[in-house]
Amino acid sequence: MRFLSFPSKILALTLVLMLVLLIVITSISVQRLNDSFATQQQLKQQVEQHFSQYQQLLHSQLQAWFDSFAELMQLPTQQGFSQFTEALQQRYDSFSLYLNIEALWFFAPDQAEPVFATGALPAVLAEMVIQTRQQQRPVTRSYCVEHCSTLVSLPLSDRDGQVGVLIASQTLADIVVAMGQALRSEIMIVATDGQDTRILSATSRAPVAAFSKLNGTIGLFNTDQSPFYIYSLPLTEQQGQQYALLLLEDLSAYQRANQQFRWQLIGMASLCFLLFAWLTYWLTRRLTGRLLKVSRVLPLLAEHQFKAFRAALPVKSPLLVDEVDRLSEVSQTLSFQLEQLQHDVLTQTRELENMAMFDLLTGLANRNMLQFQLKKRLAALTPTGHFLGLFFLDLDQFKRVNDIRGHEQGDQLLIEAAQRLRAVLQKTDLACRFGGDEFVVVTEAADLQQLEQLAARLVVVFRQPMHLQGEEYQLNVSVGISSSRDASLKPDDLVRQADLAMYQAKARGGGCWHFYSQQMFDAFQDRLALEQDLKLALSLQQFDLHLQPKIRLADRKLVGLEALLRWQSPSRGLVPPDEFISVLEYAQLMIPVGYWVIEQGFSLMAGLRQAGLGDLQLAINLSPAQLTDPGLPVVLEQLLQKYQLNAADFEFELTESMLAKNLTETINSMQRLKAQGFALAIDDFGTGYSSLSYLRQLPVDTIKIDKSFVFGMLDNQADYDIITSTIAMVRKLGLQVVAEGVETQAQAKSLLQHQCDQGQGYLFARPIPAANLVQTLTENINQLQQWR
Numbered sequence: 001m002r003f004l005s006f007p008s009k010i011l012a013l014t015l016v017l018m019l020v021l022l023i024v025i026t027s028i029s030v031q032r033l034n035d036s037f038a039t040q041q042q043l044k045q046q047v048e049q050h051f052s053q054y055q056q057l058l059h060s061q062l063q064a065w066f067d068s069f070a071e072l073m074q075l076p077t078q079q080g081f082s083q084f085t086e087a088l089q090q091r092y093d094s095f096s097l098y099l100n101i102e103a104l105w106f107f108a109p110d111q112a113e114p115v116f117a118t119g120a121l122p123a124v125l126a127e128m129v130i131q132t133r134q135q136q137r138p139v140t141r142s143y144c145v146e147h148c149s150t151l152v153s154l155p156l157s158d159r160d161g162q163v164g165v166l167i168a169s170q171t172l173a174d175i176v177v178a179m180g181q182a183l184r185s186e187i188m189i190v191a192t193d194g195q196d197t198r199i200l201s202a203t204s205r206a207p208v209a210a211f212s213k214l215n216g217t218i219g220l221f222n223t224d225q226s227p228f229y230i231y232s233l234p235l236t237e238q239q240g241q242q243y244a245l246l247l248l249e250d251l252s253a254y255q256r257a258n259q260q261f262r263w264q265l266i267g268m269a270s271l272c273f274l275l276f277a278w279l280t281y282w283l284t285r286r287l288t289g290r291l292l293k294v295s296r297v298l299p300l301l302a303e304h305q306f307k308a309f310r311a312a313l314p315v316k317s318p319l320l321v322d323e324v325d326r327l328s329e330v331s332q333t334l335s336f337q338l339e340q341l342q343h344d345v346l347t348q349t350r351e352l353e354n355m356a357m358f359d360l361l362t363g364l365a366n367r368n369m370l371q372f373q374l375k376k377r378l379a380a381l382t383p384t385g386h387f388l389g390l391f392f393l394d395l396d397q398f399k400r401v402n403d404i405r406g407h408e409q410g411d412q413l414l415i416e417a418a419q420r421l422r423a424v425l426q427k428t429d430l431a432c433r434f435g436g437d438e439f440v441v442v443t444e445a446a447d448l449q450q451l452e453q454l455a456a457r458l459v460v461v462f463r464q465p466m467h468l469q470g471e472e473y474q475l476n477v478s479v480g481i482s483s484s485r486d487a488s489l490k491p492d493d494l495v496r497q498a499d500l501a502m503y504q505a506k507a508r509g510g511g512c513w514h515f516y517s518q519q520m521f522d523a524f525q526d527r528l529a530l531e532q533d534l535k536l537a538l539s540l541q542q543f544d545l546h547l548q549p550k551i552r553l554a555d556r557k558l559v560g561l562e563a564l565l566r567w568q569s570p571s572r573g574l575v576p577p578d579e580f581i582s583v584l585e586y587a588q589l590m591i592p593v594g595y596w597v598i599e600q601g602f603s604l605m606a607g608l609r610q611a612g613l614g615d616l617q618l619a620i621n622l623s624p625a626q627l628t629d630p631g632l633p634v635v636l637e638q639l640l641q642k643y644q645l646n647a648a649d650f651e652f653e654l655t656e657s658m659l660a661k662n663l664t665e666t667i668n669s670m671q672r673l674k675a676q677g678f679a680l681a682i683d684d685f686g687t688g689y690s691s692l693s694y695l696r697q698l699p700v701d702t703i704k705i706d707k708s709f710v711f712g713m714l715d716n717q718a719d720y721d722i723i724t725s726t727i728a729m730v731r732k733l734g735l736q737v738v739a740e741g742v743e744t745q746a747q748a749k750s751l752l753q754h755q756c757d758q759g760q761g762y763l764f765a766r767p768i769p770a771a772n773l774v775q776t777l778t779e780n781i782n783q784l785q786q787w788r
Helices: 006-072 082-098 124-135 173-183 205-213 252-297 306-312 323-357 367-379 398-405 407-424 448-463 491-507 518-540 577-586 590-610 632-643 656-661 663-676 707-711 717-732 745-753 770-780
Strands: 103-107 139-144 148-157 163-171 186-192 197-202 220-222 227-238 241-250 387-395 430-435 438-445 466-468 471-473 477-484 513-515 543-552 557-569 573-575 617-621 650-655 679-685 702-705 736-740 758-760
Touching (some): 006 082, 006 148, 006 163, 006 252, 082 103, 082 163, 124 148, 124 163, 139 227, 139 241, 173 186, 173 197, 252 306, 252 323, 323 367, 367 387, 367 430, 367 438, 367 491, 387 448, 387 491, 398 407, 398 663, 407 430, 407 448, 407 466, 438 448, 448 477, 448 513, 477 491, 518 557, 518 577, 518 590, 543 590, 543 617, 557 577, 557 590, 577 590, 590 617, 590 632, 590 770, 617 679, 632 663, 656 679, 702 717, 707 717, 707 736, 745 758
Parallel strands (some): 477 513, 650 679, 679 702, 736 758
Antiparallel strands (some): 103 163, 139 148, 148 163, 186 197, 186 241, 220 227, 227 241, 387 438, 387 477, 430 438, 543 557, 543 758
16 A cells, blocks of 8 residues: 655645635635726726717717707808808807807808807817818817816808808816716816816815815825725816816725625635644544554553554554554564564573673683672671681683693683582582682681681692693692671772782792781782882983993903893882882883883993993893883884994893793794894793793793802702703703803802803992993903903
């Protein structure tokens, strides 16, 4: 079925009614105008016809009378006009009385002056006499002075054929009266010179007086009684004045007819408006009724009564489809979709509830469940009741396994860890996966000893190796413990305390537990204060560089320097690097501090070159974050160009622990530096995670043996064996070996015997402040650049 919208219906109805109204009103108005125009034209024609008829009647009457009089006087048989003239004089009074003649003039043949005259001779008579003699027929003319008259000239001939002219004058007042009676209107004759208008004769005094006040306005004017319209019929023009016959039509009846016509139009428009209103109401009532029906049943959707909603929808229109029908169709389709959606939502809600509260990988509770349970259990605590204990567990060395073996293997280890937790805990305990390789256990205990016993069981169960796909993994666990009987304690505070305790357990080497204490919180606060002081130190340039010489053991020649960062705090004094380096890394300040060290080192090398010591190599330590910074190669290239140095003048030292975090990314970053020409070294070798197996993959030039092995090499056989085997292995790989912490001649001699290339330590020199570097080096080396 065809769709017809409600606005289209209203528009179509409006257009039809407007068209009908326009046609009806236009037709009536045109008919009215035609009738008015016809009436005006008819009245004007009647005026002209009556005036013409009356004039002809008078002319015919005069012509007939004078022709009869001439026959009676036997003028055609007489010679001359003397007898006829005498007869006119004798009977003039009768003519004036019965024929209403104002004046008579008789002109003998070939004479310009009348032989008989009853009044003054108008100038127009001479023209009429000549015209009558020439044309030999009657001539008529209107003549006006104080009043208007009609002049009729008749040619009369005697026996000899001589023609005399008789001119008679009759007033037009009788015609005015007769026309006024015949047309039932007011008629007047006026004279105007363009400025002033004079009334010569009129049928009534009332309109004449009003017309005089208007100074002869031609058109519509009003009197006290009625409005009039003036029709003008020109008569003649004499001596600069125009004379006209005016018809004053009374417009009272016309105005009444116009008023009646206006009321008819108003009635017709009102009828059309009422019809339009009724039709609009009829259309909108049905539409609004159906819309209200839809609105009344819409709440059923919110109540999930879908079948009842579909049954209550309006029935579709049989002829034309409108908006309500479309709305019903869409609502019905929507109800089906909502019904299906509700079914899907109910199904998935149950799944999402599990997902929101449980970890998908391990099946343990997640952080949401932890927060929910902690709030509930903390609210139930009493000062004399059980302790609420929280264990924060972190798997030691898990990240290394995850990076080396991949996330799939790591996930399997996490699943195994979750199973071990379930095996240790009771049903009333809550085990959660906090994130990554971190787990949280919530339990209740009568005393702290029970919490310690549970922590011991957790550590023991994780000390057992994990077997996965034929491989064995040893992942110990570090446990931080917090406890409370305070119901006002916030869940996040209890978790934070256990987290701090867990880091203390990791600091002790992992594979153990540690209880939270106030001293730990104070240490954390001190760490925060230290972090703020370090940020201030960076902005105020409170850091400084100290340089430790690197000596070639074979000939004691100075071959290089290692840049060491120092912090001279105004409030703390000289802070050892071991106290603030870890804080810089935690606060993510190592990158800006590292770039400061690099630029200071480049500037220092430029100064050494100017002092004639340009054949030395400067070693700079790189943090893990700085090594993987994408902007590092760009900055280094800019500094080389700025100070006009060679990349081979610098060596970047990387700690062995960096290799275990992300070996692939570390190797890629090292290769980028190597491609620029920089030398690379592994610092503190032997303290990491057995990274000797990865030396073949690393693009390094130097291995630096940690000073902890050098200190005990002469007293501890294990340290001695580690050093000698490391030197032998590294040299087979074609790399140089540097020993740190050389303090005695015996140590230096032993290292040289086992072919260690370089050494650095207090035996040669303590770290030298950058400001005194050139002077100190000059004082302690000879001409061959050997260290004294």
